[in-house]
Amino acid sequence: MVAIVWFRNDLRLADQPALAAAASSGPVLPVFVDDRQSPGVRAEGAAARWWRVRSLAALDADLARRGGRLLVLKGPAAPVLRALVQRVGATAIHATAQPEPWWGPIEAELGPSLVRHPGSWLHPPGAVVTAAGAPFRVFTPFARAHEGLGPPPRPRPAPARIAFAPPPEPAPPLPRFNPRWARGFAEAGWTPGEEGARRRLAEFLPRAAAYGRRRDFPAEPATSRLSPHLHFGEISAAAVWHAVVDAIGAQTAQPFTRQLIWRDFARELIRQHPDSAERPHRPAFARMAWTDVATEPGRSWLAAWRQGRTGYPLVDAGMRELWQTGWMHNRVRMVVGSFLVKHLGIDWREGERWFWDTLLDADLPNNAMGWQWVTGSGVDGQPFHRIFSPVLQAERFDALAYIRRFAPEYDGVAPVRPIVDHAEARARALARLAALREDAAP
């Protein structure tokens, strides 16, 4: 009997428990549903869409080499899959658990024919809890408990043999998406798909031992750049974990494996707060008097931030790296995020949405957590009163070569015709915070 494998952000053949389970039970029908209609689904941003269509094509090619095809269907996932089950007489739909909150109701509609597998987290969702069985709200104890569970399961290779069920209809052509602005993505060396993910990991391994010391220096290729591959599940987090630990040992790997634990933490946070991309975890922040972006100067400030024209070299270099390559270094994400929210006083949700549209690795849990972290509105993050100076950050992390690469009109780290003065902006941000506190006083 046919088993459907419902691919989502797990676009790989290796260490893919849903595929492994289906392949061991009989003929397999691999399916992706392009769902922009189910209630609550947040449409993918343009950069992620660019990646998605290429990743689907890569998965289709990998399946074709083994004699199968990826069936890409359009529409609300639950009715589309139920109809497919009927048409092919499938016994089950196998899928790996995913963190986005909109999947819950869709999965409930599929009922018992859906078999959910772990595989996208290092440890299964809900496995890392306090001694009392409650979820953690703060990262450090979460990470300690996570590490206490030991390493994630060793990754399993792709099934040696997969018998494919014939698709019920000729497969419609795969979607295409080639916006002009995205030409820089391919030039930046991104290769969506499982093979591209494996190559990126192999390139990182010789540099992994220096990660802990160099990861904050944006001019250096010190981080893995695996984030889009991990978001789309072209490689499992467990496979990355074990490859790095095997290469350099658990202790040297710890600064890196900690980041994969941050990824699990973001997934746990979104389970606790499904509206993390819209609602601050600290309720007081909902009353913050943000700069109005429908009128001046807010409108121009937001545009200048998006386009990398703020007059602060590190901020502008970061925003242009994002626009040109679809990715931005983590240290610079923190600096540009802090600048938007604190120097410009603009609501973090504007930043969250811009990143959502322009990042190749746009990931609901990581992006929401990142923005709440820089704002200080999260359960665990940088307090609002700690305001990064883009100049000191650029000096501290030797960002000049990075600035020259992405914003070559600057030839130093000091601001040139800045849209806001640092000291004034800082004073405004602190006043905004003080007003919020007064407002909260009884």
Ligand SMILES: Cc1cc2nc3c(=O)[nH]c(=O)nc-3n(C[C@H](O)[C@H](O)[C@H](O)COP(=O)(O)OP(=O)(O)OC[C@H]3O[C@@H](n4cnc5c(N)ncnc54)[C@H](O)[C@@H]3O)c2cc1C
């Ligand atoms: C405002 C803001 C927004 C962000 N938005 C996203 C986003 O949409 N998608 C995204 O994947 N990451 C996001 N991050 C987290 C982080 O910046 C990126 O994961 C990282 O820069 C990706 O580069 P890398 O693959 O070289 O990371 P590495 O340093 O090599 O880390 C390896 C992997 O660990 C995970 N990871 C690393 N740092 C974090 C973190 N702080 N939180 C959660 N997971 C992490 C990622 O999956 C990453 O690929 C955001 C951070 C901030 C401050």
